[in-house]
C-alpha cells in the first residue's frame with residue numbers, strides 16, 4: 379500500500395507547497411517506494427511560523443485547564459489511531475512493530491496527558507523576599523517553538539517537545555525528518571481532527587536546509603532539537619549568535635557496566651538487556667553499546683552477549699515476531715558496515731554477526747554483531763555507530779570500570795548490571811551521564827532525560843522538560 383498525501387496542512391488551511399516538490403519514502407524492508415508527501419519549502423516554513431505567531435496570544439491566554447483539555451482530547455484521538463502510527467513508523471524506519479507498538483504508539487498520548495495534568499496543577503508562586511515584600515514568580519511561555527525531530531523515534535521524540543511546549547502555552551512548528559513524514563502527516567490530520575486551534579501545531583516536512591531555515595527564523599523564540607551531535611553543533615552556533623534558547627538531545631555511546639556478581643542468565647535478563655543495548659536495531663541514542671566486563675569473567679560475558687545477539691530474530695519490521703529490523707536508510711547501513719570494517723581492522727574479534735543476513739536480498743539489514751578483544755580507545759568503541767553492534771571491553775576493578783565508562787565524548791545513558799542493588803546504585807552515582815539504569819533502562823516521562831558533554835544541553839521530560847518552555851518572570855510586590 380502506498381500512502382499518499384497531496385497537500386500540506388497548516389492549521390486548518392491546505393497549502394500547496396511553493397516549490398511543488400515531493401518527498402518519497404522508501405521502505406527499508408523492501409527498498410520500494412511506500413509513500414509520497416509534498417515537501418515544504420522556505421515559504422511554507424514562513425507561513426507556518428506566521429500561523430504559529432498569530433495563534434500564540436490566544437493560546438497562551440487560555441486558562442491552563444483549558445489548554446489541558448485540548449491536550450487530553452488530542453491524546454484521545456492519537457490513542458484511537460495508535461496502531462496506525464506504529465505501523466507507519468515501522469514501515470518507514472524499520473523499527474520492529476514489537477518496539478513501535480510499545481513506544482511510538484503509547485508515548486505521545488502518555489506525554490500529552492502527563493503535561494496536561496502538570497500544567498493544570500501549576501500555580502503562580504508568591505515568595506517572601508529577603509529584602510522585604512513579596513515576589514510573584516510567574517512562568518510564561520517562551521513563544522513560538524521550532525521542534526526539529528530525527529527519524530529514529532519520530533513520534534516519541536516529537537512529543538517530548540510538542541507536549542510540554544503546548545502545555546506551557548507555546549505554539550509549535552515541527553520539522554520531521556524526510557525519512558519519517560507519513561506519520562507526521564497523520565499527526566497533522568489528527569491535530570486538526572482534535573480541534574487544536576489553527577497555527578498552534580504545524581508540521582513542515584523537509585530536509586536539513588528547511589531545518590536550518592527554521593532555526594534561524596526571526597519569528598522563532600526557541601529551538602528544540604534531537605539528532606546528531608554534528609547537526610546539534612551547527613544549530614547551537616546559530617542559536618548562540620541569535621541568543622535563542624535551545625535544547626539539544628544529541629548522540630551517545632553509553633556503557634553497560636556488568637559487575638562481577640551480575641546474573642547473566644538470558645532467560646532472566648534478556649528482555650531488559652534488549653531494551654538497554656539493542657532496541658530499535660541499535661538506532662537508539664541511549665543504548666549501552668560499550669559493554670564493560672570484569673576481566674576474570676570476560677569470556678563468560680562475551681559468550682553471554684554473543685548468545686544474546688546471535689539469538690535475535692532478524693526480519694521485516696512489520697512482522698510482529700521480528701526483534702531486529704533493517705536500518706533506516708541505505709546510508710545508515712553503509713555507515714554501520716564501515717564501522718564494523720574499521721573494528722575488524724583495529725583487531726577486534728567478531729564473535730557473532732558482522733555481515734548481512736544470508737536470507738535477505740532486499741532491505742538494509744545488518745546482523746546483530748558483537749566485538750570482543752577491543753579497547754576503549756578503539757574507534758569502534760568511541761564513535762556512535764547507531765546500529766546493532768556491541769563491543770565488550772574488559773576492566774580490572776570498579777574504579778577502572780568507572781574510568782572507562784567516563785572516558786567518552788558522550789554521556790547520555792548507561793546501565794549497571796549487578797545482583798546487589800546498593801552496590802549498583804553506588805556505582806551509578808559515579809558515572810558522568812544524564813541518565814542511567816540499574817539492571818534495566820527506560821526513559822520515564824516523570825524524570826528528566828538528556829545528556830552531558832557531546833550528548834547535549836538541557837533536559838526533556840519531567841517537570842524540568844516543561845520548564846524548558848517557560849520563562850520565569852519576577853514581580854516585586
Ligand code: NAD
Nearest residue numbers: 527528554555585586589590605606609612627628629663
Ligand atoms: P540528523 O542530525 O542528521 O537529523 C536530525 C534532524 O535534524 C532531521 O530532521 C534533519 O533534517 C535535521 N537537521 C540536520 N541538520 C540540520 C541543521 N544543520 N539545521 C537544522 N536541522 C537539521 O540526525 P539523524 O541521523 O536523523 O538522527 C540520528 C541521530 O540522532 C543520532 O546521532 C542519535 O544519537 C541522535 N538521537 C539523539 C537522541 C537524544 O535524545 N539524545 C535521541 C534520538 C536520536
